[in-house]
Amino acid sequence: MNHWKALFTLCAMGLLLGGAVPAPAGKEPKVVLISIDGLRWQDFYGGADLKLIYNKEYVKDTIATHTNFYAEEAGERRKLLMPFFWSVVANQGRLYGNRDLGSYVNCSNRMWFSYPGYNEILTGFADDKRIWSNRKMPNPNVTVLEVVNKQPEFQGKVAAFCSWDAFPYIINEQRSKVYVNAGFEKSADLPLSPREEYLNRMIDIIPSPWNNVRLDAFTHEYGLEYAKKHHPRLVYLSYGETDDFAHDGRYDHYLFAARRVDGFIKEWWDFLQADPYYKDQTTILVVTDHGRGTEPLNTWKDHSIDIPGADQIWMAAFGAGVSPDGEVRGHAQLYQNQIAATVAACLGVDYTNEPTPGQPIPLTH
Numbered sequence: 001m002n003h004w005k006a007l008f009t010l011c012a013m014g015l016l017l018g019g020a021v022p023a024p025a026g027k028e029p030k031v032v033l034i035s036i037d038g039l040r041w042q043d044f045y046g047g048a049d050l051k052l053i054y055n056k057e058y059v060k061d062t063i064a065t066h067t068n069f070y071a072e073e074a075g076e077r078r079k080l081l082m083p084f085f086w087s088v089v090a091n092q093g094r095l096y097g098n099r100d101l102g103s104y105v106n107c108s109n110r111m112w113f114s115y116p117g118y119n120e121i122l123t124g125f126a127d128d129k130r131i132w133s134n135r136k137m138p139n140p141n142v143t144v145l146e147v148v149n150k151q152p153e154f155q156g157k158v159a160a161f162c163s164w165d166a167f168p169y170i171i172n173e174q175r176s177k178v179y180v181n182a183g184f185e186k187s188a189d190l191p192l193s194p195r196e197e198y199l200n201r202m203i204d205i206i207p208s209p210w211n212n213v214r215l216d217a218f219t220h221e222y223g224l225e226y227a228k229k230h231h232p233r234l235v236y237l238s239y240g241e242t243d244d245f246a247h248d249g250r251y252d253h254y255l256f257a258a259r260r261v262d263g264f265i266k267e268w269w270d271f272l273q274a275d276p277y278y279k280d281q282t283t284i285l286v287v288t289d290h291g292r293g294t295e296p297l298n299t300w301k302d303h304s305i306d307i308p309g310a311d312q313i314w315m316a317a318f319g320a321g322v323s324p325d326g327e328v329r330g331h332a333q334l335y336q337n338q339i340a341a342t343v344a345a346c347l348g349v350d351y352t353n354e355p356t357p358g359q360p361i362p363l364t365h
């Protein structure tokens, strides 16, 4: 299938050069883009790492970890880790980046940590000259969120909910005018719903283990509540616990965090499919900003150019326009820089940027 034909099938609508395509009546595409910070493809596809789950240095309660995450077969272990992915997503969508099956996804940036990864995901290109630290610098690059938000029919219909407090800078909230709720920011979306009022109180009194990353439950709940109130057409959700628990050296917490996110994504899917505005018109993309090490063993905690394999990532897609192929095998190499254009293609928006972003990933065969 050629490139344009793939796009056509992808979103069941035409793509014209030069701007957004009006959605056909009754079929208005939406996208939920989700990132799970630094969740290794090895754990996603293989389940809990047997070299780590009994290691007293990385796991406080090995019995609890064993009870929750151990099975002899990797195919069973991954179901214990992310049950929604390995029941629903694997049957209804496409999973990329299982290197054991010959599917490869990599960062194209040479940094292999968060800001450069999120910049690449959201803009569609690596920018190693300017994005080489996690410093809170307003992103000079324009993200797909900003491009979509500028389309007349998407204005005010793009929103981001992020655990890490650097996201207002990565998305350049000030310039882009994209709605961003991140870090320890409360909802200021007046009038607040009773649930938002409650979350605003809880975020003050439930301590986060970190000074710059809130617990993912807040990101999840604020995002879901906003979607119920405003029906955005492009939502970006960035979950962060996995990476921070890994840096803390707590493999048990990292596993439980991954399983919680799996449950959050199930909740999103159930909400979207129960709401006529979203039902059967929404594509979900799940991505990671970077991988982590495997050898030597302690490099599971870290990632950067010094950690071999930390550029190896994975991706999943399901929902509208995605064929139910499960794990993609022997596919051509994919890159993180293709995600932004994939988001735009699903929405029927022509995506140009400077420099040229990666090509959209075909989500059907």
Ligand SMILES: [Zn+2]
Residues within 6 Å of the ligand: 038, 113, 114, 243, 244, 247, 303
């Ligand atoms: Zn990290």
